[in-house]
Amino acid sequence: MTQLLLFNITNGLIIGAFYVLMALGLSLILNLSNVINFAHGGFLVLGGYIAYTITPYVGFWGGLLIAPPLTALIGLTVERILIRPLYGRDPLYSLLLTFGLAFIIEDGTRFIWGAQGKPVTVPAFLAKPLSIDFFFITGYRLFMVAVVAVTVTLLFAFLRYTRIGVRIRAGTLDLETVSALGINVRALRSLNFAAGIFLAGLSGVLAAGQLGLEPTMGTGLLMPSFIAIIVGGVGSLTGTLLGGLLIGVASGLTAVFFPAASEAVIYVMMAVVLLIRPRGLLGEEGMMST
Amino acid sequence: MSGEQTRKFVVLAAIWLALIFAPYWIVPLGGYTALATRVLVLGLAAMSLNFLLGFTGVLSFGHAAYFGLGAYGTGLALKFMTGSTPLSLVMGMLLGGVAGGLLGALIVRRRGVYFAMVTIAFGQVFYYIAFQWSSLTGGDDGLRGFSRQPLDFGFFQIDILSNTNYFYYFVLACFALAVAAMGIILRSPFGRGMIAIRENERRARFLGVPIERHIWIAFTLSCFFIALAGGLYALVNNFADPKGLHYSQSGDFVMMAVMGGMRTFWGPLLGAVVFVVLQDYLSSVTINWMSFVGMLFVLVVLFFPRGLLGFIRRKREA
Numbered sequence: 001m002t003q004l005l006l007f008n009i010t011n012g013l014i015i016g017a018f019y020v021l022m023a024l025g026l027s028l029i030l031n032l033s034n035v036i037n038f039a040h041g042g043f044l045v046l047g048g049y050i051a052y053t054i055t056p057y058v059g060f061w062g063g064l065l066i067a068p069p070l071t072a073l074i075g076l077t078v079e080r081i082l083i084r085p086l087y088g089r090d091p092l093y094s095l096l097l098t099f100g101l102a103f104i105i106e107d108g109t110r111f112i113w114g115a116q117g118k119p120v121t122v123p124a125f126l127a128k129p130l131s132i133d134f135f136f137i138t139g140y141r142l143f144m145v146a147v148v149a150v151t152v153t154l155l156f157a158f159l160r161y162t163r164i165g166v167r168i169r170a171g172t173l174d175l176e177t178v179s180a181l182g183i184n185v186r187a188l189r190s191l192n193f194a195a196g197i198f199l200a201g202l203s204g205v206l207a208a209g210q211l212g213l214e215p216t217m218g219t220g221l222l223m224p225s226f227i228a229i230i231v232g233g234v235g236s237l238t239g240t241l242l243g244g245l246l247i248g249v250a251s252g253l254t255a256v257f258f259p260a261a262s263e264a265v266i267y268v269m270m271a272v273v274l275l276i277r278p279r280g281l282l283g284e285e286g287m288m289s290t
Numbered sequence: 291m292s293g294e295q296t297r298k299f300v301v302l303a304a305i306w307l308a309l310i311f312a313p314y315w316i317v318p319l320g321g322y323t324a325l326a327t328r329v330l331v332l333g334l335a336a337m338s339l340n341f342l343l344g345f346t347g348v349l350s351f352g353h354a355a356y357f358g359l360g361a362y363g364t365g366l367a368l369k370f371m372t373g374s375t376p377l378s379l380v381m382g383m384l385l386g387g388v389a390g391g392l393l394g395a396l397i398v399r400r401r402g403v404y405f406a407m408v409t410i411a412f413g414q415v416f417y418y419i420a421f422q423w424s425s426l427t428g429g430d431d432g433l434r435g436f437s438r439q440p441l442d443f444g445f446f447q448i449d450i451l452s453n454t455n456y457f458y459y460f461v462l463a464c465f466a467l468a469v470a471a472m473g474i475i476l477r478s479p480f481g482r483g484m485i486a487i488r489e490n491e492r493r494a495r496f497l498g499v500p501i502e503r504h505i506w507i508a509f510t511l512s513c514f515f516i517a518l519a520g521g522l523y524a525l526v527n528n529f530a531d532p533k534g535l536h537y538s539q540s541g542d543f544v545m546m547a548v549m550g551g552m553r554t555f556w557g558p559l560l561g562a563v564v565f566v567v568l569q570d571y572l573s574s575v576t577i578n579w580m581s582f583v584g585m586l587f588v589l590v591v592l593f594f595p596r597g598l599l600g601f602i603r604r605k606r607e608a
Contacts, residue, residue, distance in 0.1 A: 030403070036403045036406065036407060086591075086592075099541055103584030104581045226411055230408065260422045263422075264418035267414055270412075
């Protein structure tokens with residue numbers, strides 16, 4: 001029983017770490033540009049497939065390093081061409097646009113790489129379990145968590161200590177004032193969008209090593225990230241971090257006691273949070289209602 | 291009658307005549323009656339969603355949940371409780387509408403994209419329930435084992451089960467009732483309040499419109515209407531599918547409403563026509579048909595934000 005419990009808690013934490021990475025990207029974009037990026041799952045899949053395509057030439061590590069910036073580049077192009085014209089309009093339009101975009105990306109990947117799933121191999125030393133008792137902790141999973149931890153630390157440091165990071169945070173609170181202070185808000189939004197898509201691409205590469213690749217995999221991973229944001233509190237990246245880990249562990253634990261509800265439990269958590277503390281665990285007051 | 295009124299009357303008459311004679315003109319055009327029935331049902335769903343989106347200005351991305359609840363409610367009522375088709379539709383409507391009313395109370399304090407986000411997440415709860423509770427709902431396979439029953443008026447019967455034309459007219463009657471109800475509500479002081487919220491929420495609040503309660507009522511009404519559409523959808527196929535509750539289904543409704551024109555009353559019906567015909571035609575040509583619909587949708591959002599009908603109207607006024 002202890003082993004089963006431990007298995008599911010670790011599992012939950014690992015999945016949670018993964019949700020965190022994806023949700024942070026979504027959250028960055030949502031906070032600054034007020035865009036719910038429905039195509040985030042699509043970018044995740046793109047990142048995975050790009051890594052899959054270049055791995056034969058540059059190896060696993062090369063793929064891990066190169067695929068996320070390439071995905072970010074695609075994201076930047078999309079932002080420039082499709083999303084920028086909509087900033088002046090009701091934020092609902094950009095949500096609608098990314099919803100349509102998600103279909104295009106999904107079918108595009110299916111068209112280029114085929115509907116059949118692709119297996120992805122990770123370096124042999126990462127694929128091994130660490131010990132027999134804890135067969136479920138493979139090197140790759142630890143590696144995933146480590147990558148997430150490093151990325152999250154870097155992201156928070158970037159937002160805290162660099163000039164651009166501070167501007168992004170300021171823009172989250174009051175974009176108009178930031179703009180009035182002479183900061184190029186368009187460039188800031190582009191950069192921030194690209195950063196969010198970078199995180200999606202990185203999630204894609206990591207997910208590919210664990211789950212393999214399929215054109216539809218992004219859709220299933222999108223909803224938990226939404227919930228991580230709502231539970232953690234809109235407007236707070238620390239909240240998103242907390243929310244992602246919480247829902248990961250919650251669904252892991254539910255898988256032990258009531259497997260049928262392991263997917264629904266995160267929605268129940270969200271409902272409870274909205275009932276008791278509508279702004280989310282660490283959310284700013286009033287953030288969700290404007 | 292003034293010129294404007296005459297024009298409105300002519301357009302309305304044209305819409306209803308086209309709908310009434312649909313089984314007769316759709317077949318020579320290469321369609322089939324069941325296609326027209328599907329357009330009506332999905333059009334009603336999109337119009338119900340747009341009742342909220344277009345006239346109160348809040349976007350629900352989880353309306354498929356109430357559509358699906360309507361479908362399951364109707365299906366389960368037919369399977370276990372009653373042999374009356376209209377009664378089972380009422381049960382479906384109640385299930386979807388009451389669920390919408392309860393959750394709506396939690397949702398209405400959110401605005402804008404957060405409203406969309408919360409509705410989508412709540413909608414998914416029902417998807418998982420329908421998916422997992424296999425003993426009642428049939429799980430992934432969907433709910434089977436029921437079929438619409440002939441309408442029984444005592445002294446005569448109308449066989450809507452085997453005669454697709456009769457069934458079309460049954461659906462059209464339900465559609466007409468729902469659409470008339472929506473039209474009357476929108477003309478009432480309550481409906482004016484909805485539009486006031488859409489145009490300027492703060493001003494409406496200062497004028498004494500109880501914003502949250504107003505949106506909650508509009509949301510609940512819209513859930514009742516879409517649950518009726520869901521119930522009819524279950525009757526079309528004699529089948530209820532968990533995918534009907536999934537947020538991608540909500541997305542389809544949103545696409546219909548936006549493509550047709552979300553500030554217009556009839557736009558979503560036009561959107562449903564475009565969507566269903568495209569789906570019917572493209573899916574027989576390519577498996578990647580969703581990307582074509584997606585592309586069309588992206589173009590509409592970028593260049594015709596008022597949708598097809600809004601664009602036509604703008605052209606005429608210019």
